[in-house]
Amino acid sequence: MFQTLPGFREFYPEDCAIRNYIFGVWRETALRFAFQEFDGPLLEPLELITAKSGDEIVSQLFNFxxxxxxxxxxxxxxxxTLARLVGAKAGSIKRPVKWFGIAENFRYEKPQxxxxxxxYxxxxxxxxESSPAADAEAIALLISTLCAFGLSEKEFVLRLSDRxxxxxxxxxxxxxGDVATGALNVIDxxxxxxPESLLKMMQGKGVPAAEAVLADAQKLVACTSLEAVEAFFADRGGDVKSGDRVSARLDQWRELLAHLDAMGFAGFIRVDLGIxxxxxxxxxxxxxxxQTVGKGRALAGGGRYDHLVEKLGGQPMPAVGFGMGDVTLRDLLxxxxxxxxxxxxxxxxxxxGSGEAERRAALRDVAALRKQGFKIDHPLKQQGFGKQFKTAGASGARFALIYGEEEVAQHKLKLRNLASGEEGLVDFPEMVKQMGA
Structure with missing residues (x-):
């Protein structure tokens, strides 16, 4: 018998139901924030991906x-794909662009x-939109999405940092330039x-005075509040221009945190320069x-990427966003x-019942109920009442619709509430009324 390929999943109906539930919460929450859904092709030019992430990503791709x-x-x-689509219509598209997508993605890496x-x-x-209000909106959507699953401050935290x-x-x-980028990769x-491994990596990136850089990096990572970050830079001193830039950036931090506080999300936020x-x-x-329970794995991540659309051939356009995968999220839920x-x-x-009249009456009502949006199932072959009631009880249905010889002769049926056991003789309009209540 053929086996599923390593790192891939199949979705039996019960798994597909859970996957669709996750998709439904994602979609409903994004729509509440006035995001519009988009999609793109499963297959993309390799150059589009390497233009964003560099040639080193090729070893992680299913490319051919x-x-x-x-x-x-x-x-x-x-x-x-998003950057390409927005870039192609940058001259006419209404801004700010607020888009979301739910997509299957592929990485050729060791499954774990x-x-x-x-x-997904x-x-x-x-x-x-370049203002911190856009960052706040993206973060608010991320937090709201996780909360929509029933998660709370007890289960996750939003670690906020700043490149x-x-x-x-x-x-x-x-x-x-590239040396600073290399240092950031090590700090990550x-x-x-x-510490020994970090120092070796720093030196390998060509970072001069790597020990001093790492020492300051450790001090900055230890700052757990905006006040501590401000004090760290104040203690370092430096020229007036550098101090003004730090001060201006801290003002943007305050604006971002004020937005999140006003929306009620301050309790989820942790200043964490280790990110x-x-x-x-x-x-x-x-x-x-x-997640702050279990193994403390990442549930979602993102940030600002103001140069990507331009890098991929579009107009200059600031951007911020995040991604949330289904695998770790489902494990936590x-x-x-x-x-x-x-x-x-x-x-x-x-x-x-077993008679032709009962069967025809039942199928007529089944079709009519389905047209009105009700979810109805019925036995596809003749069975005794006992087996049918057992199936009805195990089906998860709210009601049993009972078509016996006497009921059909009166142009009615018995409607039984499978939770309470209450039942009564009803005609079709009354059945619709009770089932829709």
């Missing part, structure tokens, strides 16, 4: 040459807990690597949602017992 001789890849994420070769992801992005502050610190050490690993996000295209505030019962939601299950 198609029959037209084009270098293509299964999409590893939706952001490059929480990371597979195929996963919610992407939500705001383009065309601009990091770049200002590195600039004070004389680091700019501070939680996972030993850097290693991808070079991030340009400002960055953030990750981490399962652990916290927050997933719905995967049984099908039925309004009614038909229990019908």
């Amino acid at each position: 040459e198609d029959k037209g001789g084009r270098a293509v890849t299964l999409r590893p994420e939706l952001t490059p 807990k929480g990371r597979l070769r195929s996963h 992801q919610l992407n939500a992005d705001i383009l065309g 601009d502050l990091w770049l200002l610190l590195l600039e004070q050490h004389g680091l700019t 690993k501070m939680e996972r690597e030993s 850097v996000r290693g991808l070079a295209y991030y340009t400002g505030f960055v953030f990750e949602a981490f 399962e652990d916290r017992k927050l997933l719905p019962d995967p049984k099908p939601e039925l309004d009614g299950y038909v229990v019908v």
Whole structure:
């Protein structure tokens, strides 16, 4: 028998029901925030992905040459597609652009807990607005989405950081350009690597005075409030121009935090400069949602990427957004017992006698109820009443619709509430009224 490929999943009906529940919460919450849904092709030019993430990403892709001789890849994420689509209509599109997408993405990497070769992801992005209000809106959507699943401050936290502050610190050490980017990639690993390993990596990136850079990085990471960050930079001194830029950036922090506080999300926010996000295209505030129970894995992440649309050939356009995968999220919801019962939601299950008249009456009503939007199931072959009632009870239906010889002769049926056991003789209009109540 054929086996599922490593890192891929199949979705039996009960799994598909849970997946669709997750998609439904994602979609409903994004629509409440006035985001519009978009989608793109599963197959993209390889150059589009490498233009965003660099040639080193190729080893993580399902890439190949198609029959037209084009270098293509299964999409590893939706952001490059988004940037391409918005860039193509940048001259006429209404701003700010608030789009979301739910897409299957593919990465050729070693499957492990929480990371597979195929996963679904919610992407939500705001383009065309540079103010911290856009960052706040994206973060508010992220937090609201997790809360919509029943999660709370007890289960997750939003760790908020800022690549601009990091770049200002590195600039004070004389680091700019690719060297600064290399240093940020190392700083991004501070939680996972030993000091000796970090120093070696810094030196490998060509960072001068790597010990001093790491020492300051550790001090900045230790700051857990905006006041502590402000004090850290004040203690460092530096020239007036650098101090003015730090002060201006801290004002943007205050604006962002004030927005989030006004919306009631301050309790979820943690100032955490340990979050850097290693991808070079991030340009400002960055953030990750981490679960605070279980293994403390990341649930979502994102940030500002003001130059990507232009980099991919479009007009200059500021942007901020995040991605939320389904794998780790489902694991957490399962652990916290927050997933719905995967049984099908039925309004009614038909229990019908063996006569032709009963069968015809039942099928007539089944068709009419389905046209009105009710979810109805019925036995496809003749069965005894006992077996049908057992099936009705196990189906998850709210009502049993009983068509016996006597009921049909009166042009009626018995409607039984399967939760309470109450039943009564009703005609079709009364059945619709009770089932719709």
